[in-house]
Amino acid sequence: MQPLEFIKFTPRTNCGECGYAACLAFAAAVTKGGENPRKCPYVDPSQFGDEFSSGKHGKDGLEGVGKLLDDKDVELVAYLKRKTSQIDFATAAEAIGCTWSGPEKDCLLLQYFGRDVEISHDGILIDGKDVEDPRDQILLYNYVHFAGGDKPTQEWIGMESLPNSISKIRTLRVYCEERIAEFFAGKTDLLKKIAPQLGAEALKNPEQSCSAAFFIPALPRLPLFVLFWDEEKEDGFPAKVKVLFDQKVLDFLDIESLVFVCERMAERWVELGK
Numbered sequence: 001m002q003p004l005e006f007i008k009f010t011p012r013t014n015c016g017e018c019g020y021a022a023c024l025a026f027a028a029a030v031t032k033g034g035e036n037p038r039k040c041p042y043v044d045p046s047q048f049g050d051e052f053s054s055g056k057h058g059k060d061g062l063e064g065v066g067k068l069l070d071d072k073d074v075e076l077v078a079y080l081k082r083k084t085s086q087i088d089f090a091t092a093a094e095a096i097g098c099t100w101s102g103p104e105k106d107c108l109l110l111q112y113f114g115r116d117v118e119i120s121h122d123g124i125l126i127d128g129k130d131v132e133d134p135r136d137q138i139l140l141y142n143y144v145h146f147a148g149g150d151k152p153t154q155e156w157i158g159m160e161s162l163p164n165s166i167s168k169i170r171t172l173r174v175y176c177e178e179r180i181a182e183f184f185a186g187k188t189d190l191l192k193k194i195a196p197q198l199g200a201e202a203l204k205n206p207e208q209s210c211s212a213a214f215f216i217p218a219l220p221r222l223p224l225f226v227l228f229w230d231e232e233k234e235d236g237f238p239a240k241v242k243v244l245f246d247q248k249v250l251d252f253l254d255i256e257s258l259v260f261v262c263e264r265m266a267e268r269w270v271e272l273g274k
Ligand code: SF4
Pocket: 010, 011, 012, 013, 014, 015, 016, 017, 018, 019, 020, 021, 022, 023, 026, 027, 039, 040, 041, 042, 043
């Protein structure tokens, strides 16, 4: 059983009586770390049969759970979810470029790297499924909480031009730019071919002297501009990637989440290219 399946047996109140900061952390400890499910006084053991009765469930052990889910992230997700329940989606939708579903479902609909996202007062679904990684939830909730600002201008700047970005420049380079460059070195055509699956549009005649350039709406009001220079083996130049941001980007997301958006883009591009 996965944590997101087990959590449905809890009341999701994050009361902490089980010794965990949030129900999701407890669910991960039970399903992945062998924790006793009866530590939550609100779950009804008859609902999940004898899956956890042997005491041998959870092959990773509790130490392994820390790797799976960072308590800090889980707490933050719970906090952001509570805050989101106070937002009037009908009013918020336009400023962040989302569609409001209408009063019956009362949720926000948007695209995240070409995937369908539904943000409701109960949680987030991506392509109709619960979100496994709390970091995706954090950035999507943050995007809603930022409540938008001036529309993007398509004046592009590098991470180094954003305030307080010094510590993030290396993260962006290592986990996004170098990852894409290394994987797609010598494969410009493949990079272009799979770009539409990320919601990306390849520019026909990029002004820069690069091999390919892409306009990628990571989120409705959060476009990225990605430049790719393929390797030149004879001259000894490796492939290179540069990610540019709209100069209004920080009206829509904090810098931590922004770097995570870029990491996600790299992971997805590489995944699709395999
Ligand atoms: S005891 Fe733990 S799992 Fe149960 S509701 Fe409270 S926080 Fe959630």
